[in-house]
Amino acid sequence: MTAPADLTPLAEAVECEFMHSYESQAPGPTYTELGIATTRIGGGVALAMRNDPSGGYWNKALGFGTTEPFTVQTLDRVLDFYRKQGVDQAVLQLVPSVLPAGFDEVAAARGLEPGSTWVKLGARPGDVATAQTRLRVAPVPAAEARRWADVVLSGFGMPTGGLTDMLAATVGQPAWRPYAAWDDGELVAGGNLFLHGEAASLNAAATATGHRGLGAQSALIAARARAAAEAGCRWLFAETGKPAPGQQNPSLNNMRRAGLVPLYERRNWVWRAAS
Structure with a gap:
């Protein structure tokens, strides 16, 4: 893959925007029921879901340090936002290269703890491999929107209901x-694609338990890469968890097999409200 010197700003921006879109554009009653609030701070976004039924996944701040420096003052504004929203826990997804000097000490003083590591991957849409499966792969029709959302949520171990409405x-x-x-x-697997200028992002991919191993996700990656190319996007990004030593992450394996290349790793910093 021939790439610019640094794809980080593009990769972070498209993820930042798709997460913001999911939550900020939730239907009105769902927005209120889930206790959603969003704000833009320091070039990134902070997303709160006070009544998050998943246990905290949707309380997330990301996208910092690509359009302006990520400073201690920016960090404090993000944490103040979460305190104001009354959430118990939030995750700040921060690229190591944007952290200010002495960040470990700054984080510890504010109750942040290093959590899991994610891998960011990228490719040109036209470089993504084709895939074969006996399953039929196609865009989701409006009539099956809720079924699709339920399959995706269940695949991630998240409850349906309000989150179904949002997805x-x-x-x-x-x-x-x-x-x-x-x-x-029977709709048995799903995945989403978000378009943002010259970048697109694969996200929300999951397969129902009884239909894994049939190539659904590889075919869904290929289909969404074609859709990104048709939309005029020059780059396709994705992210997933870095497996522990000696373990495997099937999602990461699928992406790499499809031709997406690891670009960088990013730490999840976990903040918990003081009791």
């Missing part, structure tokens, strides 16, 4: 390209 709302939106895989008439 299903992306079907038919101009910046989103949700895809699914069907076994005969």
